[in-house]
Amino acid sequence: MVDMAHVIEAFHLVFAFETMAWILLGVVVGVGVGAMPGLSPAPAIALLLPLTFTLSLPAALGLLIGVYKGGVYGGAISAISFATPGTADAATTVFDGHKLMQRGQGKKALHISLYSSVTADVTSDIITIILAPTLALIALSFGPSERLWLIVLAVTLLGALSGDHFAKGMLAAAIGLFLATIGSDPVTMVPRNTFGQWWLMDGIHLVPLIIGLFAVATMLEKLVELIRDRAARSGAPQIVPPAFGKSGEPLTFREYLSCWKEMLIGTGIGSFVGILPGLGATVGAFLSYGVAKQMSPEKNIGSGRLEGVAASEAGNNATCGPTLIPLLAFGIPGSTIAALLGGALAIQGVQAGPRMFELYPVAIYALFIILLVSNVFNLFIGRFFAGIYARLAVVPPPLLVPVVLIMALFGAYAYQNNHYDVYLVLGFGLLGYFMKVFNLPVAPLIITFILAPLAEESLRRALMINRGDWMAALFTSNLAIALAVFCVVVTIVLARLQVNQRVKTLASVRSDDGEGGERPGPGH
Amino acid sequence: MFKTLKMATVSVVVATGMTLGGGAAFAADDYPSQAIQFIVPYSAGGGQDRWARVIASGGSEHLGQSINVEVRPGAGSTVGWAHLLSQPADGYTMMIGSLSPQLSVLSEELPVTHDDIAIVNIVSDFNVILMSLPGSDWADWDSMVAYAEANPGALTIGGTVAQALAVAAVFDQAGLEGNVITYPGTAAAVTDMLGGHIDMAVVTPASAIGLGDQAVSVANLGARPNSDEMNAQLGGDVPWVGDMGYDGLPQPRWIGVHPDTPVEIIDKLDEGIRAILEAPSTQSLIRALGEEVIYQDRASAQAAYDRAGDTIRTYLPLLQ
Missing domain, CATH: 3.40.190.150 (Bordetella uptake gene, domain 1)
Structure with missing residues (x-):
């Protein structure tokens, strides 16, 4: 069992000045990297890894975990401030966050994003610490068939994100599906839909897609508005608002509490998604946001609600701790971040895996304490950054548009040092702009883009394992059957709810009409 | 006339060649x-x-x-x-x-x-290691061969393309038939093996060591035997396919x-x-x-x- 002497030693190691300083540095770097579109925590950690060769174990873990946690939160800052998600997992934060910013409630939005991130992160870290072995065993029962059904379930739950117009939602989803098929076949590696362009062989990555659809498209929209405004009132003196204006009201404790339901959803879904290898923070955020929207239609999430920001940010940060579970329980990294932390541990002479508790108890307790402590740093540093960014709300568009565009294109290049990504970002920027013009929702495009390849890979692998037998591939275990049944039930329940709502709306429309007298009949 | 021109060209080419060669040697010097x-x-x-x-x-x-x-x-x-x-x-x-x-x-x-x-x-x-869950009917080389011969194509083996290639190569030489399934990364293949969704996984030595006693090493499919240190970390002598007369894949x-x-x-x-x-x-x-x-x-x-x-x-x- 837990030997208190080891825990106390771990506390001493973590609460040393050196470790604290490295965690602080890590979080600062992480928030900065996260806020910059195109830069995300994983490459930053890879870059810092050699630096840890000469550090002590707690300092090395502190630096890397600090960057990770700060980075996952940092994406929200630019998502809210400029409608430009700094990292892919902050894409859903744009929907409500930026609307709040435009309404002068940027500070509230930045605060709720921070508090919900930290709340979900702390809770999921505690879950990780207490339940790691049990949760890991649950994760193992998800093979290709079960994963396929899980993705189908995610799609059914995300239906609420398809917007008001069903056909437009489907069209957006179809575009996403097509973009997702570009690249190489996941099994035979044969290129498909690459139009003979060799550089498309790896397919399209999420980062240029998100930067294009969000940052570039929004800036193009603003640019068009600017040009129209100028044409409309040419010659009229322009009032340039100051770059640093009022920062808006801070979040009240009551408002924080009112988002409890969304934070709970985010924590639950994020933790679960985090444990399963290959899904990651972006899926966590989308699922949490979609489910929150689905569960509280009366809140009208998506129209600039604090609850929407809370659901999205809780959903992505809740994946941080649990993503380490497969590494700690089996020695298998479930994500790039986990692989990098496993590498950092290995360089310090600690082999991550089930025997870590036995062989390196101090290291594992230090890791747990750092997971929790770095949240506190994230809270203070995040607040500091939020204060600065909230003031940027009123940056005049003539300044904002070029700055964000440059940031977006730089980020697109910096992502892989690859100029093809810059072309893609520009292309997706145009696509995103036309989607805005025709009122097509972006969420279905991104969801199908992320989930379709995962579903395809799972299905194809399940079929290969079962030598092409569809029944065996789809219903290989009780868990797969249960998930399939659950998908059907969810679909029926949701459809009925929607129908009921439509009937109610129709009824209220009818009664409104009724007051104005009888409708003219066909005979008139 | 032409001859002179030709001579001139040749000498220019030679001179250029010498200069270039000299330049390369100079560049190599520092x-x-x-x-x-x-x-x-x-x-x-x-x-x-x-x-x-x-x-x-x-x-x-x-x-x-x-x-x-x-x-x-x-x-x-x-x-x-x-x-x-x-x-x-x-x-x-x-x-x-x-x-x-x-x-x-x-x-x-x-x-x-x-x-x-x-x-x-x-x-x-590095040598890639073929692994299985402990206690399975194919947890060592001989029983794996026996199982694969009795049930052609039944064994499902996962790994990245580069690692799966080693399985394909050795199985082909040994006249065995397996169901080789490619994965985007070793971790995904190992997870599916630990969960019992596939029978075996082919992994890097680092992953094999990380797995500890959750899995057993059935064979080394690499081009040379494991070092003693590696075998010690893997918990015993891992049979090398080279000793069985097959060419492992480097x-x-x-x-x-x-x-x-x-x-x-x-x-x-x-x-x-x-x-x-x-x-x-x-x-x-x-x-x-x-x-x-x-x-x-x-x-x-x-x-x-x-x-x-x-x-x-x-x-x-x-x-x-």
């Missing part, structure tokens, strides 16, 4: 006189990236110049490789690679071909430069990297990562690279 770019054609954080960064950390001390790691992933390593070819052939840009980039260029029509590289050396050559980690780079410069670079690899600090870092330094000089590395290309051409169709 090579390296500036920092060296080290391209990693895969995402940051992977095995290649970690090796590159460990080697780069010894640059200033042992090569006399700093080595800057430059991550350029994309198109199955072709983006990074194409970048290498776009740089001057002066030895100041090098790239780390493994079977994976070779697989990419051999399986597709790409702007880069398998011969567009001069191999500097091989820094390591998994070399090579370093390459532009194919037109002068040989003198390549040799100097080779020497410098060798000094880095021989440093105790490098050795201990590499060992901590669950890998080992297995060095081959330029000549034998180029031959090994070409042989690996031939093996891929033979066995890749079995996976597709």
Whole structure:
């Protein structure tokens, strides 16, 4: 069992000045990297890894975990401030966050994003610490068939994100599906839909897609508005608002509490998604946001609600701790971040895996304490950054548009040092702009883009394992059957709810009409 | 008249050749006189990236110049490789690679071909390990062969393309039929094995050591026997397919430069990297990562690279 002497030693190691300083540095770097579109925590950690060769174990873990946690939160800052998600997992934060910013409630939005991130992160870290072995065993029962059904379930739950117009939602989803098929076949590696362009062989990555659809498209929209405004009132003196204006009201404790339901959803879904290898923070955020929207239609999430920001940010940060579970329980990294932390541990002479508790108890307790402590740093540093960014709300568009565009294109290049990504970002920027013009929702495009390849890979692998037998591939275990049944039930329940709502709306429309007298009949 | 012109041309060509040759020799003399770019054609954080960064950390001390790691992933390593070819052939840009980039260029029509590289050396050559859950009917080589012969095609074996290729090669030579399933990464294959969704997984030694006693090592499918140290970490002598008369598949980690780079410069670079690899600090870092330094000089590395290309051409169709 837990030997208190080891825990106390771990506390001493973590609460040393050196470790604290490295965690602080890590979080600062992480928030900065996260806020910059195109830069995300994983490459930053890879870059810092050699630096840890000469550090002590707690300092090395502190630096890397600090960057990770700060980075996952940092994406929200630019998502809210400029409608430009700094990292892919902050894409859903744009929907409500930026609307709040435009309404002068940027500070509230930045605060709720921070508090919900930290709340979900702390809770999921505690879950990780207490339940790691049990949760890991649950994760193992998800093979290709079960994963396929899980993705189908995610799609059914995300239906609420398809917007008001069903056909437009489907069209957006179809575009996403097509973009997702570009690249190489996941099994035979044969290129498909690459139009003979060799550089498309790896397919399209999420980062240029998100930067294009969000940052570039929004800036193009603003640019068009600017040009129209100028044409409309040419010659009229322009009032340039100051770059640093009022920062808006801070979040009240009551408002924080009112988002409890969304934070709970985010924590639950994020933790679960985090444990399963290959899904990651972006899926966590989308699922949490979609489910929150689905569960509280009366809140009208998506129209600039604090609850929407809370659901999205809780959903992505809740994946941080649990993503380490497969590494700690089996020695298998479930994500790039986990692989990098496993590498950092290995360089310090600690082999991550089930025997870590036995062989390196101090290291594992230090890791747990750092997971929790770095949240506190994230809270203070995040607040500091939020204060600065909230003031940027009123940056005049003539300044904002070029700055964000440059940031977006730089980020697109910096992502892989690859100029093809810059072309893609520009292309997706145009696509995103036309989607805005025709009122097509972006969420279905991104969801199908992320989930379709995962579903395809799972299905194809399940079929290969079962030598092409569809029944065996789809219903290989009780868990797969249960998930399939659950998908059907969810679909029926949701459809009925929607129908009921439509009937109610129709009824209220009818009664409104009724007051104005009888409708003219066909005979008139 | 024509003859004179011809003579003149020849002498100009010879003179130019001498100047160029002299220039190359001069460049080789004070090579390296500036920092060296080290391209990693895969995402940051992977095995290649970690090796590159460990080697780069010894640059200033042992090569006399700093080595800057430059991550350029994309198109199955072709983006990074194409970048290498776009740089001057002066030895100041090098790239780390493994079977994976070779697989990419051999399986597709790409702007880069398998011969567009001069191999500097091989820094390591790991053995892939075939693993199973303990207590299964195929938990050691003989029972696995018996099971596979009794149930042709029933054994499901997962791994990355490069690792699955080793299974395909050895099974083909042994006359066994398995159901080889490719995964995007070792971790995903191992997870499916631990969950009982597939029967076996083929993994890197680092992953095999990490698994501890959750899985057993059935065979070493690499090109040489495991070192005693490796076997000790894996919990016993892992049978090597070479001892059974089959050719295992090497998994070399090579370093390459532009194919037109002068040989003198390549040799100097080779020497410098060798000094880095021989440093105790490098050795201990590499060992901590669950890998080992297995060095081959330029000549034998180029031959090994070409042989690996031939093996891929033979066995890749079995996976597709």
